[in-house]
Structures are given as C-alpha cells and as structure tokens.
Amino acid sequence: MNSVKHYLIILGALMLLLGATVGVAYIDLGPFNTAVAIAISLTKGVLIVLFFMHVKTASPLVRIFACAGFFWLGLLFALSLGDLLERLRIAW
Amino acid sequence: MSAEAPVAHQFDSAEQQREAATLGMWVFLATEVLFFGALFLAYTAYRLYFPAVFHQASSHTIVALGATNTAVLLLSSFFMVLAVRAAELKQPKPGSNWLFLTAALGVLFLVFKGFEYSQEIHEGLFPGHAFHFEGADEDHARMFFYLYFLTTGVHALHVFIGIVMLTIFGVRLRRAAQPARLSTSVELLGLYWHFVDLVWVFLFPLLYLAGRAR
Numbered sequence: 001m002n003s004v005k006h007y008l009i010i011l012g013a014l015m016l017l018l019g020a021t022v023g024v025a026y027i028d029l030g031p032f033n034t035a036v037a038i039a040i041s042l043t044k045g046v047l048i049v050l051f052f053m054h055v056k057t058a059s060p061l062v063r064i065f066a067c068a069g070f071f072w073l074g075l076l077f078a079l080s081l082g083d084l085l086e087r088l089r090i091a092w
Numbered sequence: 093m094s095a096e097a098p099v100a101h102q103f104d105s106a107e108q109q110r111e112a113a114t115l116g117m118w119v120f121l122a123t124e125v126l127f128f129g130a131l132f133l134a135y136t137a138y139r140l141y142f143p144a145v146f147h148q149a150s151s152h153t154i155v156a157l158g159a160t161n162t163a164v165l166l167l168s169s170f171f172m173v174l175a176v177r178a179a180e181l182k183q184p185k186p187g188s189n190w191l192f193l194t195a196a197l198g199v200l201f202l203v204f205k206g207f208e209y210s211q212e213i214h215e216g217l218f219p220g221h222a223f224h225f226e227g228a229d230e231d232h233a234r235m236f237f238y239l240y241f242l243t244t245g246v247h248a249l250h251v252f253i254g255i256v257m258l259t260i261f262g263v264r265l266r267r268a269a270q271p272a273r274l275s276t277s278v279e280l281l282g283l284y285w286h287f288v289d290l291v292w293v294f295l296f297p298l299l300y301l302a303g304r305a306r
Contacts, residue, residue, distance in 0.1 A: 004174065011170040015163060022159050025301035033305055037297035044293045052173050052286045054279075058114070065115050069122025073129040077136070084137055 010051045017044050097273040110276050117280045121287050128291050131243050135298060138239065142232040147303020149225070149236035152217060154208050158300040161204050162292060168197035169289045172282045179278040184271035187278065191262035194285065198255040205248055212237075240299050247295060250288045257281055 021040040025033060050056040055066050103109040139146045175190035216224045217237050225233040261281055265274050 004177070007170060007173050007177075011166065014166045014169075018159065018162050018166065021297050021301065022155070025297070025304040028305035034302070037301055041294050041297055045290055048169065048286055048290050048293065052169050052289075053283055059111055062111065062114050062118060065118040065122070069118075069125035072122070073125050076126070076129055076133060080133055080137070084140055088140060 007051070010047055014044055014047060017047075097276060113276050113280060114283070117283050121283065124287060128243075128246075131239070131246070132294065132298075135239050135243070138232070138235050139298075139302070142229065142235075143303075145227065145229040145232040146236050147306060148227050149233040149240075150299060150302040151304065152212070152215070153240070153300045154211065155300050155304070157204050157208050158296055161201050162296045164197050164201050164204070165289045165292050168194045168201070169286050171197065172285045176275075176279050176282040179265065179271070179275040182272050182275075184265045184268065184274075187271070188262040188265040191258050191265065191278070191281075195255045195258035195262065198251050198258065201251055202248060202255075205244065209241075243295055244299070247288070247291055250291070254281075254285050254288055258285070 017040050021037055024036050024040070027033075029036065049066065053066075055063055058066070097106070097109070099106050099109050103112065171190050171194040175187050175194060178184075178187035178190060212218065216222050218241060219234045219238040223234055223237070224230070225237075227233055258281065261274065261278060265271055265278065268274055
C-alpha cells in the first residue's frame, strides 16, 4: 500500500491535475471556470489527505478527527454563503 | 512498530501511543483548517461581490511562478512521504536525506515567492500607502491584494516553520542513537508539511487563475 510506486502514481496524478487546472483557466467557460478550478483543487486535496497523510489507512478515530476540521469549515461556508448569496440576490 | 519510543505509563501499547500522537496532530490541523478557512471565506465573500475587479487584480499575479511553486510543493510532499516511509522502515540515513531534500524544496518555494513579492511591490501592488492600480475600482483591487499578501504571507510563514522543523529532524534522525524512536515525530511532521501543501493547492487557483480566460 505505501510503496514508492504507489506514491509516484499519486504524485503523477497531482501534477497532471495541476497542468489541467492551469490549462482550463485559459479556456472561457463563463462561470464554470471557477467551479472547475475548485473541483480540481478538491480532487488534489482528497488525494493528498487520503494517501500522503495516510487517512485512508488510519484508524476510524483518527479519520473522524481528520474530518472534524473540514466539517466545521463546511458549516462556516454553508451558513455564511447562505447569507451572502441571499443579500446578493436581493441586490439584483 | 514495537521497537519504537518507550511507552508512557498512560498508554497500553506503542500502537496506542502513536495513535494518540496522530490524533493530537489532527486536532492542531483542525484549528489550522479553520484559521485558513476564515481567510478563504473573506476571499469568497469579496469575490462574490466584486467579481470583475478580482478577475482584473488576479491577472497581475505571475502565473508561471505560481504554477512552478505548486509543482515544487507537490514534489516536496512526495519527498516527505518517502522520509516518513524510510523512518518507519528504520532507515535513518535515507530518511534524513529525504527530509533535507523536502526542506530544500521549501527554500526554493520561498525564493520564488520572494521574487514574486519584490516584483509586485515594485509594481505598487502592495496595499500600503504606495498602492496604485490602473483600473476602475482601486479600493476593491486593494482588497484583493490585501488578501493576497495576507494569505500567501501566512502560508509562507508556515513553510518557513516547516523548513526549520524539517532541518532539525533531519539532523536528529542522523545523530540519534535509536532512530526508530523518531518515526512517530517524522510522521507528524509529515502531516504538517502536507497540510501546508494542501493550503497552497487551494490558494493557487483562487489567487492566480481567477478570470484568466477573459
């Protein structure tokens, strides 16, 4: 599982995704440019957390702790964006 | 894993001691997620309200250096996992070499970042009294660069702390009489370093690539 070959594959995937995010940024997709950029970053982030930070092979307790920070980050964004987007909608 | 650090009396086994240490590191990283998360939220809010200005301002960053720096950090994370692996396999010499290589890439990252900063400050993009921006909305462009310098600055500070710790543990691993005792520490250092990489993975597209297509 934690072989050098395995890590090399993850590194290769991360580098390809970096290339993709730079390339896509120069193609005009309208509002989808940002969506694609964030989707690619999330994919890279998941690869880093699961394989480089060994969360995939960690014990259930460690996994819960690893998720906790991101869960609260999700709440922070969900509640704040709910408010911000509603205000923007009214302003339009 | 049994020939590791001596088990403190509150733990049943070396395994449990290691898990407790990993949990502690993740608690710290959760506070870091929320610390950087607040900055990302500020960016998101301003960009939602002033998308055109943020696209304009973002096009003044140096994409080539930002992308190179992303690759540098990704590669450094790869070296870091090799260091963790070597420390686990009780190979202190290769382990410390990988740690030094990781630190060297961290230094390279800071050199590129410093070059970018000097270029941007020279162009008057630092949001101080000398700030000037050729565009419709100077105040909100200033906000972009305020967030740019704050987030990348705090991130660079994390990279710097990482370099210091990598160097310290590189030396310790080489000199230790029982290097196996350091394997948990090296793994926790790895978690920190990958986290710093993770933050940059999100900073890069948001700060450098916004509105490039237009």
